[in-house]
Amino acid sequence: MSYTIIGFEGSANKLGVGIVRDGQVLSNPRHTYISPPGEGFLPRETAQHHRSWLTKILRKALDEASVSPNEIDAVAYTKGPGMGAPLVSVAVAARTVAQLWNKPIIGVNHCIAHIEMGRLVTGADNPTVLYVSGGNTQVIGYSEGRYRIFGETIDIAVGNCLDRFARTIQISNDPSPGYNIEQMAKHGKVYVPIPYTVKGMDVSFSGMLSFIEDCARTKIKSGECTAEDLCFSLQETIFAMLVEITERAMAHCHSSEVLIVGGVGCNLRLQEMMKIMAEERGASLCAMDDRYCIDNGAMIAQAGYEMFKSGLNKVDPKELFDDSFCTQRFRTDEVLVTWR
Template identity: 55%
Template sequence: MAPLYALGCEGSANKLGIGVVSHDPATNKTRILSNVRHTFNSPPGTGFLPKDTAAHHRAHFVSVAREALKTAGLTSPKDLSCICYTRGPGMGAPLTSTAIGARTLALLWGLDMVGVNHCVGHIEMGRVITGADNPVVLYVSGGNTQVIAYAEQRYRIFGETLDIAVGNCIDRFARTLNIPNDPFPGYNVEQLAKKAFFEEDGVTKREPVLLDLPYAVKGMDCSFSGILGAADLLAAQMRKQDALLASGGTLKEGEERITPQDLCFTLQETVYAMLVEITERAMAHVGSKQVLVVGGVGCNERLQAMMGLMARDRGGSVYATDERFCIDNGIMIGLAGLLAWETGFRTPFEDSTCTQRFRTDDVHISWRSD
């Protein structure tokens, strides 16, 4: 049997990603032929609104799709088996804009459509890139935070956020500090956190200051909204200190000066420690020694390091990818969709809709039988 090809279209948030992926059922080999992405960025201190993000996706869909097909080197769109798109979860307007683009291509070229769960796409791409066999999955992004393990053709959720996602917590705190959104706010928060280990000259080392923030682990679940609120209060206190010092005043005796670097360091250490705790508990429950970190926040080097220390203490290992694959992209949607298509799954055109709420454990993982 010859390799099969799929075009994947992802647009659940501010990144429009389109790519071509191939899978050979005979050898179970996967090849990435193209992975094109275009990001909508808003000014520092602001977030991205659904209507503006949707307009961005509509404006760039055709050019990104053309580049993906050209880079893949396909002689004809007819070489594709199916068009895959993100059905959810995500932001409603961007999801809809991308789905309309995918539906147009499928109708134009006479191809099947496959609606894909965004999280399942992350997991399948992570498994292929890292070679992780049957890991506990930590899925962390701007819109989702879940601890997952596979059982009986479902990705079962063992723990999750009770309010906002960890990525949303970090992104919103970046707005509080007026940190730029380019290339993405979480990355810039991470770079500031690294500077907490140095004095202002960037050379002289120091002990980073760990400020007091809530630690909100509730069984297997986490809560991040209270942490964000407390971090915002510390940021307000920092601004008062800066104003006092700028006017020639001095801090109270024994009062530590708060810096953006220490704030970012503290936020990362707190929320990532929470994620490591619930992931370790899930590993103990299912008897796994592998951890796979997926989603945009999974690019964070500090999270990977903390998870790696925990995994090694348990005699295990951690698997993660770089920004090409952990940040939202089209090939992860193409891969998960193609695997489903091979087992006979199709999304009828009249059902090629989107939903902002699409549970990871709602998906029948028909291509896995282990």
């Protein structure tokens, strides 16, 4: 049976609405809240951005897909994890739309939405997944009805580390701090040794962030290195850590595929390093561009589609509505994967 699902994403500074029909992306517009250089995005201002743009993005998604509300079978939204105020602002909109259109509503785990979108776009079958974003860093494998976490950050996420360093050196947040660090890193010539912190299958970024922030305050002024050198050094060290724990997970799972998802997954240097490792193991890399790596509504719609067709289509819509809350902490391995 054919299903058309609309998905609402707003867990951080990206607001997206996407429409998916049976694994085909019909539309996927989004709008990003960009804070001034040297500043991060705060929950309150981010939520205000989402509220002010949501009807425009919703209308654009419907128009691009040439879909009317009557053709929508269910409304999916990001249940968590994410920032509280932005999550709630978009969940309220999704609940309102579901009631106005008289449609079932589905709460989606943001991390699993990234994975399912990655599997859809790349055609990966059963990959080891590296999930790297502003708020999450996890190495994941699928087993017995759940996505199992093999390793993760024990403090801050990789994207948060990059964002905070970008603030330290006062570079633009447009289109994103991580992208601008990537471009600056291409011009780095000197590798500055940075603490390399891998603890078993887990990683830690807070110590290296403090170290490189101190380097930015002292070594740039003294002429020992440039901001580009520090961007290069930070990327090389962080990505080497991530490739190391991903390779160990692949060895444990006897995996022949590695899938990179999340906003940091757009980084071409990370993809290059992961591809080298994968090819040395006789495996293949599955990676995407910024259309689907960066938070978007289509990934929420796709995960909602998988959930809906695998059983939620038979659940009482009132029961689904009563369960349509948000949670800032919603782990990947909490979700029973009924569609695999």
